Amino acid sequence: MSAAGPAWSVGEKIEGRRLPPITRLQLIKYAGASGDYNPIHLVDEDAKRAGLPGVIAHGMLTAAMLASPFSPYLEHGYIREMRVRFSKPVYVGDELHIGGRVSGAEVLQTGNLYTFEVRAERGEETVASGTVGFLVYRAENDRG
Amino acid sequence: MMVERWHRLVGKRSEAVENLVEKGAVRKFAEAIGDANPLYLDEEVAKRSRYGRLLAPPTFPRTFDYGRIENLGSPDIGLLHGEHRIRYERPLFVGEEIRCYTRVTDYREKQGRGGLLVFLITERVGEDTEGRRIFTMEDVAILTPEIRGVVER
Numbered sequence: 001m002s003a004a005g006p007a008w009s010v011g012e013k014i015e016g017r018r019l020p021p022i023t024r025l026q027l028i029k030y031a032g033a034s035g036d037y038n039p040i041h042l043v044d045e046d047a048k049r050a051g052l053p054g055v056i057a058h059g060m061l062t063a064a065m066l067a068s069p070f071s072p073y074l075e076h077g078y079i080r081e082m083r084v085r086f087s088k089p090v091y092v093g094d095e096l097h098i099g100g101r102v103s104g105a106e107v108l109q110t111g112n113l114y115t116f117e118v119r120a121e122r123g124e125e126t127v128a129s130g131t132v133g134f135l136v137y138r139a140e141n142d143r144g
Numbered sequence: 145m146m147v148e149r150w151h152r153l154v155g156k157r158s159e160a161v162e163n164l165v166e167k168g169a170v171r172k173f174a175e176a177i178g179d180a181n182p183l184y185l186d187e188e189v190a191k192r193s194r195y196g197r198l199l200a201p202p203t204f205p206r207t208f209d210y211g212r213i214e215n216l217g218s219p220d221i222g223l224l225h226g227e228h229r230i231r232y233e234r235p236l237f238v239g240e241e242i243r244c245y246t247r248v249t250d251y252r253e254k255q256g257r258g259g260l261l262v263f264l265i266t267e268r269v270g271e272d273t274e275g276r277r278i279f280t281m282e283d284v285a286i287l288t289p290e291i292r293g294v295v296e297r
Contacts, residue, residue: 029176032172033169049290050288050291058225059228060203061176063203063228065177067203068177068179071181072181075183075194078235079202080232081230081231082228085227086225086226
């Protein structure tokens, strides 16, 4: 049904995404949807008891943001591997920028595996970084 | 110092737990992460896609029940998330029954400015009902002295 899948070249930048500020409601929604009710994401007093200035975003919410630039290509492939290092806490009000570049391309039996270096930044500061391995299926008639 | 409490967990495994990749749970999760991909949400679009069915977002396996590891305590009390890895053997579909379990694979410690930092590394696995692996996650949890103070109390 669809056109050929995406192809990237090593070194190429992916289209970055500037996200709206993290809100408390977003963290509450993510807690409900994920089942992660760790109070350091929801209750300021508990965050302070854990040595933080206030509630912080769930690491896996930031991981979901790092995966989001690949969502539009899901018809042609999928994230086979993702590695994320959470280097700085993300607070309510933080405006994150998600960006990345292609660091590798490999031909496999199942398709083309592209490796991306991805990062989430708050201003000049990196809050999370890692790699995403996105597998583009070999051919459109080689279904599923 | 009660760091031994954590060190002793290495090698411990949970009993496998059956989980269903529920359509409503995926919808709620997609909304929470702000990704309205029709392949997660729209059955008609999914049917016409190469998959023929709805998919779950790549970070969705966070939501499953992996069973309890004895003496780990409540894993939701104040752990800081240091690192996350996931590796898929194939995409995860809505409506699938999967078996999940978790294992503590490693323990490390490091002297930080505010005291001893404890790192617990866990693996979480999802398999199909025939025992074929779908995904493997590896997570590093950081226990700061403040957090250990709360949990060990």
